[in-house]
Amino acid sequence: MDSDEKRLKQEDCNEDELGTGVLTLTNKRIAFDKRTSRIADFSTKMGDTVIDVPLDKVDVWKEGRFIKKICFKIKTDEDEKSYKFGVMGTSGWLEEIQDAIEDFKNQ
Template sequence: MEEGEKRLKQEDCSEDVLGSGILTLTNKRLAFDKTRARMMDFSKHMGDTILDITLDNVTKTWKEGLLMKKVCFIVKTDDGEKIYKFGVFNTKSWLKSIDEAVANYKN
């Protein structure tokens, strides 16, 4: 993490395309780190950071789903806009935290 960066929320979750990993929200960015799990010894290992988005690139947030609830957001990238959908435990809390972090973001 950078200087002055604070972790606001973190959860082990899954994204529709990226698979399982850990979603982290800080006061400056959203990051997703891929994880690998082993059933033999019930261990989980951190992998590469495959998503690292500054909060000024988040253009829209929402939640969806009835049984499989997800927090979703659209981000601006060099290749255009991309949609990410994460299956987190408390979508309402995540949505509120992301919206507040985006509103309070200072570069």
């Protein structure tokens, strides 16, 4: 993280295609670090950072009736990719990401 970057929210979660990991929101970006676990010895290891994108390239929304997910689309020059994360308190995540995006655009 940069010296002027602040972590706003971080949570263990599950992405539909990428699997389990840690979703992190800062005042500059959204990142997802993959995680692997073993049941035999209850160990957990952090893997690679799979998603690391500035907030100005993110659109966010919430979907689902019973199983709610926080979703975001990353726009690059070449294409767009959507991700769906199962997190606790999707409303809180949605509001904080939207606020962070607005603050980032106003800098």
